[in-house]
Structures are given as structure tokens and as C-alpha cells.
Amino acid sequence: xxxxxxxxxxxxxxxxxxxxxxxxxYALLILGAVIFIFPLLFMVMSSLKPDAQLLAxxxxxxxxxxxGDISLDNYFGAFRRAPVATFIFNxxxxxxxxxxxxxxxxxxxxxxxxxxxxxxxxxxxxxxxATLIVPFETIAIPMLIVVNNLPWISSDGLxxxxxxxxxxxxxxxxxxxxxxxxxxxxxxxxPRELIEACRVEGATWFQIYRKVVMPLSGPVLATGAILxxxxxxxxxxxxxxxxxxxxxxxxxxxxxxxFQLNPVWGEIMAYLSVITVPVLxxxxxxxxxxxxxxxxTGVKG
Amino acid sequence: xxxxxxxxxxxxxxxxxxxxxxxxxxxxxxxxxxxxPWEPRLFGQIVEDFNASQSDWKVTLQQFPQAAxxxxxxxxxxxxxxxxxxxxxxxxxxxxxxAGYLAPLExxxxxxxxxxxxxxxxxxxxxxxxxxxxxxxAMITRKSTxxxxxxxxxxxxxxxxxxxxxxxxxxxxxxxxFEYPLDLGMWDKVEWYPYAFSPFLQSFGGDIVDRSTYQTAxxxxxxxxxxxxxxxxxxxxxxxxxxxxSQDPADGNQAFGFRDGKYAIVWSGNWNGAGVLEAFGDDAxxxxxxxxxxGPKIGAASWQFAVSAQSENQQGANAFIRFALQDKYQAMxxxxxxxAPATATAAQMTENYKEGxxxxxxxxxSAAQALVRPVTPGYVVQSAVFRKAVSDIADGADVxxxxxxxxxxxxxxxxxNQGYGH
Numbered sequence: 032x033x034x035x036x037x038x039x040x041x042x043x044x045x046x047x048x049x050x051x052x053x054x055x056x057y058a059l060l061i062l063g064a065v066i067f068i069f070p071l072l073f074m075v076m077s078s079l080k081p082d083a084q085l086l087a088x089x090x091x092x093x094x095x096x097x098x099g100d101i102s103l104d105n106y107f108g109a110f111r112r113a114p115v116a117t118f119i120f121n122x123x124x125x126x127x128x129x130x131x132x133x134x135x136x137x138x139x140x141x142x143x144x145x146x147x148x149x150x151x152x153x154x155x156x157x158x159x160x161a162t163l164i165v166p167f168e169t170i171a172i173p174m175l176i177v178v179n180n181l182p183w184i185s186s187d188g189l190x191x192x193x194x195x196x197x198x199x200x201x202x203x204x205x206x207x208x209x210x211x212x213x214x215x216x217x218x219x220x221x222p223r224e225l226i227e228a229c230r231v232e233g234a235t236w237f238q239i240y241r242k243v244v245m246p247l248s249g250p251v252l253a254t255g256a257i258l259x260x261x262x263x264x265x266x267x268x269x270x271x272x273x274x275x276x277x278x279x280x281x282x283x284x285x286x287x288x289x290f291q292l293n294p295v296w297g298e299i300m301a302y303l304s305v306i307t308v309p310v311l312x313x314x315x316x317x318x319x320x321x322x323x324x325x326x327x328t329g330v331k332g
Numbered sequence: 333x334x335x336x337x338x339x340x341x342x343x344x345x346x347x348x349x350x351x352x353x354x355x356x357x358x359x360x361x362x363x364x365x366x367x368x369p370w371e372p373r374l375f376g377q378i379v380e381d382f383n384a385s386q387s388d389w390k391v392t393l394q395q396f397p398q399a400a401x402x403x404x405x406x407x408x409x410x411x412x413x414x415x416x417x418x419x420x421x422x423x424x425x426x427x428x429x430x431a432g433y434l435a436p437l438e439x440x441x442x443x444x445x446x447x448x449x450x451x452x453x454x455x456x457x458x459x460x461x462x463x464x465x466x467x468x469x470a471m472i473t474r475k476s477t478x479x480x481x482x483x484x485x486x487x488x489x490x491x492x493x494x495x496x497x498x499x500x501x502x503x504x505x506x507x508x509x510f511e512y513p514l515d516l517g518m519w520d521k522v523e524w525y526p527y528a529f530s531p532f533l534q535s536f537g538g539d540i541v542d543r544s545t546y547q548t549a550x551x552x553x554x555x556x557x558x559x560x561x562x563x564x565x566x567x568x569x570x571x572x573x574x575x576x577x578s579q580d581p582a583d584g585n586q587a588f589g590f591r592d593g594k595y596a597i598v599w600s601g602n603w604n605g606a607g608v609l610e611a612f613g614d615d616a617x618x619x620x621x622x623x624x625x626x627g628p629k630i631g632a633a634s635w636q637f638a639v640s641a642q643s644e645n646q647q648g649a650n651a652f653i654r655f656a657l658q659d660k661y662q663a664m665x666x667x668x669x670x671x672a673p674a675t676a677t678a679a680q681m682t683e684n685y686k687e688g689x690x691x692x693x694x695x696x697x698s699a700a701q702a703l704v705r706p707v708t709p710g711y712v713v714q715s716a717v718f719r720k721a722v723s724d725i726a727d728g729a730d731v732x733x734x735x736x737x738x739x740x741x742x743x744x745x746x747x748x749n750q751g752y753g754h
Contacts, residue, residue, distance in 0.1 A: 086582035113367050172410055179411040194413060271400050272407035275415075277366070287397030288367025293586045293603070 069095060071307070078105050078300035085296055105297035106305070109289070112298060115305060117278060118285035123309055125200045125281060126263040132205045133259050134252055140206065141214030142240050146226055156215065162208040168268065174203060175272050195276040204263060210255045217251035218244065253317045260313055282306040357645045359391045359652065360415035362405070364635065366395035370668040377664070382655045389648035391417070409433045409642075416643035417652055422633025423523075423705040423715065425453040425461045430709035430753050434460050435641040438650040439657075448695075450632025450702045451674040456753070462653065463636035464662045465671040468698040469528055470618040470630075472590065472608055473597040478617070481507060488620050488693075488700050494535075494564070497622035501573045504596045512575045514568070515595040518726065519581040525719040526705060528599060529565075531621060531629035534703055536561035540718050541742060546708045546754040549742040553718075554735040561624070562731035569726050577726050602694040606670045609690050618693045621701060632702035634671065672698050709752040713745045 072095045077085045079101045088094040109115055143149075144156045178193045193199040221244065229239045245252075267283040274280050286306075289299045361379065365371025372395050379393045394415065396404050402424065408414045409431070420428055428434050436458040444452055444462060453461030478485055483500045486492045492500065504513035517524060530540055537557030541549045552558065568574040575583070583589025590598035591611045598604075608616045621628040637656065639649040662678035665671065666685060672695045673679050684691040705711055721738040725731055746752060 082585075083588070086585065086588065089582065112369065172407075175407060175411050179413065192411075192413075194411065268403075271403055275362070275394055275396075275404065275408065275413070277395060284397070284400055287399040290397070290399045291368050296585075 074300050074307070075304050078297060078304045079103070080105075080297055082295055082297050085300075105295070105301035108295065109298045109301040109305070113285055113288035113302070114277065115285065115302060118280055118282045119306060119309065121197070121279060122264055122281040122283075122306075125197055125266075126260055128197075129201045129204050129263050130256050130259045132201070133207065133210055134255055136205050137207065137210035137255070138214045138245065138248065138252075139240065140211050141218055142236075142244060144211070144215050145218040146239070146244075147236065156211075159208045160212050163212070171268060171272065174269075178203065178273065194273050195279055197279065199273045200266070200270055200279070200281070203269075207259075210259060213251055213255050213258075214248070217248060221247065257314060257317055261310070264310060356387055357389050357648055359389050359417060359643075359645050359648050361391050361393050361417040361652065362396060362401075362415045363393060363419050364396050364398045364401035366397045368398075371395075374661075374664055374668055378656050378661055379652075382652050385655065386651075389645065389651065391648075391652050405433065412642060414640040414642040416640055416645050416649040418638050418640050419635050420453070420461055420638045421523075421635055422450065422453055422461070422463065423526075423711050425636065425638065426455045426707050427709040427712050428638070429455040429460045432641055434638045435643065435646055436460055437462065437639060437653065438647070439654060443654070444657075446676060447674045448632070448672065448698050448702065450634070450698060450704055451636065453633065453636050453638070455707065461636035461638040462657065463634055463674060464657065464665050465634060465669065465673055466632055466698050466702070467601050467603065467634045467671055468630060468632075468694040468702065469599060469601045469621075470694060470697055471597050471621065472587065472600050472604070473617050473619065474612055474615045475617055476615050477504075477596050485617065486619050486622075488696055491620040491628045492622040494622055494624040498564075501568075501597075502571075505571070505573055510594070510596050512573060512594075513596040514574045515579075515583060515587075515589050515598040515600075516568075516574050517579075517584040517598070517600060518575060518577050519579045519584045521577070521719065521723065523715065525722055526715045527631040529722050530705065530718060531631055531701075531703060532565070532624065533558060533561045534629045535621065535624040535626050536564070537624075537626040539706070540714050541706045541708065541710070541746075543706060546706065546710070547746055547751055549714070549739040553721075553742065554732065554739045557626070558735055559731055562725050562735055564624070565722060566725050566728070566731060570728075577723055602672055602691060603670050605684065605691045605694065616690070618691065618697070620697055628701050629703045630697060630701045631705065632698060633704045708754065710742070710746055710749065714742050717741045717745075 076095055076097055077088075079097060080088065081100055081102075081104070084099045085094075088099070093099070140159075144152055178199050180191060181193050183190050183193060183196075183198075193202075225243065226239060229243055234242070264281075265283055266281060270279075270281050271284050274284070286299075286302065289295070289302055361375075363371065363375050365375065372393075375393055375395075379391045383390050402421075405414070405418060405420075405428070414433060418428075418434070420434070425434070429436075437460060439459060439462060441459070444459070447462070448466045450466040451463040452459060453463075475485070478500075481500070481503050483503065484492075484496070486496075501513050504510055517528065526540065533539065533553075538555060538561055539549075539552040542552045569576050580589075583592075583594060586607050587598045587600050587604045589595050590600075591608065602618075605618065621630050637653045639646050639653070643649050657674070659673075659675060659678035659681060662673035662675060663681035666673040666678070666682040670684060670691070672685055672691075673682055676695070679685040679692070679695050680687065683689065685695045686692065706714060708714070717738045721734045724734045
């Protein structure tokens with residue numbers, strides 16, 4: 032009996048320590064979540080307030096609450112001030128096309144680096160990885176001169192120069208060292224036996240890529256897509272240099288429309304809230320894909 | 333009509349039509365006002381009127397957001413894609429002219445007679461740019477405030493002396509009514525610093541660079557006059573007369589701090605004039621800069637029109653600029669922006685600047701006190717160096733050391749650029 036009581040006591044103590052452990056853990060997590068959510072909350076709440084109230088509220092907690100004179104006026108003002116819908120369309124189009132093409136091209140490149148045997152592949156891969164340390168700003172001007180002299184066939188025949196187009200914002204960013212490196216690292220951990228078995232069965236390299244390697248690459252596809260999406264959606268310097276026509280400008284260049292002599296902070300917050308929606312939606316969508324990919328590969332493994 | 337005649341007639345007609353179409357040259361005009369509620373509309377109006385007024389040229393307006401504009405122009409210059417007509421910020425013009433982006437205007441001095449000095453951009457004795465308006469700053473305060481503390485209302489003819497100004501600030505500080513009597517807009521750490529504060533230095537007798545040669549800052553930015561300026565400047569902050577560099581931007585934005593009664597005086601521009609008038613009506617005062625010994629000074633030169641050196645239609649670009657300079661467009665811009673029009677005749681056509689109007693004093697301030705920032709390609713660097721020096725001094729740095737360091741940096745940059753073509 033005593034033994035049972037002791038055992039019960041120990042169990043209760045353990046349960047208590049587990050529950051305290053849980054409380055601490057959740058407290059820390061909530062604190063972390065609050066720290067990360069507050070700026071977003073501030074942005075959304077400020078977008079609903081007139082400037083005088085917004086600036087007055089920054090001194091206290093009201094900045095994070097929908098209190099006072101609340102309206103959607105700043106959103107209407109932002110859409111009147113700049114062609115917001117065009118900017119969002121441009122950014123989403125350029126980003127989506129670049130992400131899809133980049134995942135395809137970079138995974139193919141990484142596949143060739145990891146699974147195919149060819150002379151000099153290690154050196155070429157090393158050079159590609161070395162490009163990671165080259166800041167974009169250092170190559171921006173040479174790149175500008177290059178794209179300005181590239182030919183294109185359009186309804187006007189053969190023309191020179193890619194400025195003021197979507198392609199100039201997409202093509203230079205399809206292949207990049209980071210995405211190739213991510214895929215290469217992931218492919219290196221795949222069992223060689225699987226690939227060899229496919230070869231013995233008579234599969235072509237492209238069949239192996241499409242039917243074996245890519246279906247197992249969910250996590251790296253999700254990671255690559257998120258990183259590429261963020262990099263492309265946040266592009267500022269390059270589109271600034273290559274788009275003089277308002278019709279091709281993306282959201283980050285559009286943000287500058289709001290910084291006037293006397294900036295209307297409410298409209299800036301409204302614009303930021305609107306352009307943050309695609310980022311959050313994309314991340315939430317891929318977060319599910321990311322977890323699903325890990326789960327499915329785990330079961331198969 | 334035979335077949336041959338018919339074909340010839342058609343060919344001739346189409347050639348004539350094509351010729352007529354080719355005769356109208358297409359010009360592009362870049363402007364920095366995207367996102368601004370009035371600039372795209374007003375520039376659009378001028379472009380539309382110009383295109384309708386003649387058939388030789390057709391101008392197309394392309395708007396850029398101001399914060400991204402200069403980088404866009406630099407990138408376009410590199411790729412050979414500059415437009416025909418460019419707008420350029422006054423103090424930046426010599427740099428763009430020196431770099432070969434701009435061509436001198438065909439507009440003559442005679443045509444610009446009566447324009448405010450700050451609206452004309454000259455480089456190496458040639459006119460490169462001209463503007464429809466100028467910005468002007470003033471000591472903005474309230475009649476009732478000065479009366480309350482027994483402070484004289486200064487005039488253009490008899491501005492406050494440096495001693496009078498300092499005494500006024502101390503009186504208001506000692507009253508205990510204001511934590512800081514003067515708001516200098518210290519939160520805005522960009523071009524505002526040289527535009528708004530270098531005139532104080534110039535009124536003391538110093539300058540950012542020696543304008544007689546533009547080859548050194550030695551003696552003007554670290555001479556006795558500059559040291560006296562630096563010590564006065566630092567005193568404003570150590571004596572608690574002005575909030576420092578970490579001032580809340582909310583106070584400076586649209587002069588809210590002054591309008592809320594937090595400060596007795598704000599050093600701000602005509603772009604905030606309408607807001608101040610709305611808040612205080614007849615009680616508002618726009619006063620001239622104090623005279624620290626070398627005459628009262630305020631900054632000058634805002635955005636102006638220029639012609640690109642890469643333009644194949646410079647004649648058309650000049651024709652457009654000439655067209656845009658009409659008084660009616662100056663007045664239209666002034667009414668929309670609150671900025672001072674370039675000519676006195678245009679001022680008479682405006683709501684705010686006609687004789688007896690509440691902001692007319694800004695026009696007089698520009699005409700009497702304006703001094704353009706150093707006219708040199710090196711100003712781009714000098715502006716940044718000056719910003720850092722006055723900011724450091726405000727934060728407590730040793731005055732002589734900070735100014736000597738600024739002089740060294742400016743001189744080294746001039747040397748690195750082989751004198752910037754002076």
C-alpha cells in the first residue's frame with residue numbers, strides 16, 4: 032500500500048513538475064510570439080488611425096489597440112496616392128514566375144552536380160557556391176549594362192535592351208548559388224542505391240529527376256521557395272534601376288511613393304499592411320507543405 | 333487614273349502622313365513627384381497644354397518617387413537611357429552637370445530676369461536648370477508668445493541680432509513654460525541639416541567650403557567664425573534651448589510640436605505655412621533669420637528643370653521648359669504646394685503670396701536672405717560631411733576637432749576628384 036502511495040506521490044510530483052515545465056515553456060513561447068507579433072499589430076492598428084492620433088498613440092499601449100478614431104480612410108488614401116494594385120500584381124507575377132523557374136533550373140543543376148559524373152564538376156560547384164559571398168550591389172551596374180544591350184524579339188522586330196519589362200526582373204534571378212547549394216546538399220543525403228537501382232531498371236536521368244528525386248524533395252523545395260520568394264518580393268535596387276515605366280514597378284519601389292515632404296504615416300502603414308498579405312499567405316501555404324513533406328518522407332524512409 | 337498613278341498617289345500620301353508623324357518628335361520628361369497628391373496632376377496639366385500648343389514635339393511624363401529618383405537617374409545615365417527633360421534638386425545640379433548628365437539650357441539670362449536667385453541653377457557660367465518655385469524657411473512663432481515675454485518682433489530690415497535671439501530663447505526657457513523654446517527639426521537628419529543650418533554658419537561668417545576656389549574648406553569650416561558658430565550651436569543643446577538629435581519625429585512632422593504648444597518657435601519652411609496659419613490664423617508670425625554678424629541668411633534652391641545631355645531633341649526640351657516657366661504655372665504650383673513662386677508677377681497671381689497675403693513674407697525672405705548651397709559637384713559629399721559634423725557637435729563632440737575632421741574629409745574628397753572641374 033505504502034508502495035502504491037509512494038508511487039502515486041512521485042507521479043503527482045512528476046505531473047506537477049511537467050505542468051510547471053509546460054507553463055514556463057508556454058510563457059516563453061508566448062513572450063517570443065508577442066515580441067514578433069507586436070510590430071505587425073502596430074502596423075495594422077496604425078493603418079486604421081489618422082496621423083495625429085497615430086503619432087500620439089506611439090507613446091503608450093494604445094498603439095497596439097484598435098481604439099479612438101478608427102476607419103479605412105488610410106487604405107482609400109493609399110490606393111488614391113499610388114497604383115497599389117499594379118505594384119502588387121507586378122511583384123506577385125515576377126516573384127511567382129521567378130520562384131517556379133528558379134526551383135526547376137536550380138534543382139536540375141544540383142542534380143547534375145550530385146548524380147552525374149563529369150570532369151570539373153566539383154570546381155564548377157565550388158565557383159557557384161563562392162558567388163554567395165558576392166554582394167549584389169557590386170555587380171548591379173555591370174548587370175545593368177548587360178541587360179541594356181541584350182536583344183529581344185517583339186512585335187517591333189529585333190530590339191535591343193531589356194529595360195522596362197518583366198523579363199529584366201525575372202531572368203537574372205532564375206539561377207542562383209544559394210538555391211543550387213540547398214538542392215545539392217539535400218540531394219547528397221539521398222541514398223545512392225535508389226538512384227543506381229533506377230539506372231539498372233533502365234530509367235533515364237530525367238525520369239529519375241522527375242519521378243524519384245523531386246517527389247522526395249518536398250522540404251528543400253519549400254525552403255528554397257520561401258527564401259526565393261522573400262528575396263524576390265523584397266527586391267528594391269534592381270527594379271529601381273531597370274523600371275522607369277510605372278507599369279512595371281514592384282511593391283518595394285512603390286513604397287517610396289509614400290515618403291513625401293510630410294509623410295502620411297497612416298497611409299504608409301496601410302500600404303505596408305496590404306503588401307504584407309501575399310507574403311503571409313505564401314508562408315502559411317508553404318508552412319503546411321513543408322510539414323507535410325517532412326511527414327511523408329519520414330514514413331517512406 | 334491608271335494603276336501606276338493610283339499606286340504613286342497612295343505612296344505619296346502615305347509618305348506625307350509618315351513625314352508629318354515623324355516631324356513630331358517624342359520627348360520624355362522625368363519628374364520626382366510620384367505619390368505626391370498634387371505634382372503629377374499639375375505637371376500632367378503642363379505637359380498636356382504644351383502638347384496641345386504646338387505640333388513639333390510631344391512630351392510624355394514619367395513620374396518617380398522622390399526617395400528613389402536620384403538613383404534612377406544615375407542608373408539611366410549609366411545605361412544611356414536618360415530622358416530628354418529631367419528635374420533635378422538645385423544643390424545636386426552641379427554634380428550632374430559635371431558628370432555629363434546635363435546640357436546647358438538655351439534659355440538666356442534675359443528670359444529669367446526677375447526670377448528668385450534660388451530658382452536658377454548655374455554651373456561654370458552657364459544656366460543648367462531653372463525652377464518654378466523656391467522653398468524658404470523662417471522663424472515661425474506667434475505674436476502672442478513674443479508679446480507675453482516682451483520680445484521685439486523683428487523685421488526684414490531689422491532682424492534679431494544673435495544676442496537678441498539668444499536672449500529671447502533664454503527668457504522663454506527661464507519662464508518654465510517650455511522645456512525647449514526652439515524646435516530646429518533635428519529629427520530630420522538628411523538634406524535638412526545643410527539646407528537649414530548652414531545659413532547660421534554663413535551668418536557667423538563661415539561656410540561649408542571656400543567659394544572663391546571651391547578647392548578647400550580650410551579656414552571657412554574651421555576658422556574663427558566657424559568655431560564661434562560651433563560653440564553657439566552646441567550651447568543651444570547644452571543649455572536645453574533646443575531638443576537634440578534624438579528628437580521625436582512626431583514633433584517635427586508638419587510642425588506638430590509647435591502647433592501643440594510644445595515649442596515657442598519652430599525653424600521651418602513655407603511648406604508648413606498653411607498648417608500653421610490654420611492653427612493660429614492672424615497670430616502666426618513668419619520671421620526672418622537672426623543676424624549673427626554677417627547678415628541674416630536662409631537656404632535656397634529647390635527642384636528645377638534641366639535638359640539631358642543624351643537628348644536628341646534639346647531644342648524641344650528647352651521649348652517645353654520655356655513653356656512651363658509661365659507665371660500661370662508658377663502660380664498654380666504655389667497655390668497647390670504653399671511654396672513661393674519664382675517671380676514677383678506670378679506671386680501676385682497666388683493666394684498665399686500676393687501683396688498683403690499671409691505668406692507673402694516668405695517671398696520677401698527668399699528675395700532678401702537666400703543663399704544657395706555651395707555650387708560645386710563636391711556638394712554631394714560636403715553635404716554629408718557637414719551633416720555629420722553639426723550632428724556630432726550637437727551631441728557634445730569637441731567643436732574644433734569635429735570641424736577639423738570635416739575639413740580634412742572635404743579636402744580629401746576634392747583632391748580625389750581632381751578639384752571637381754573648377
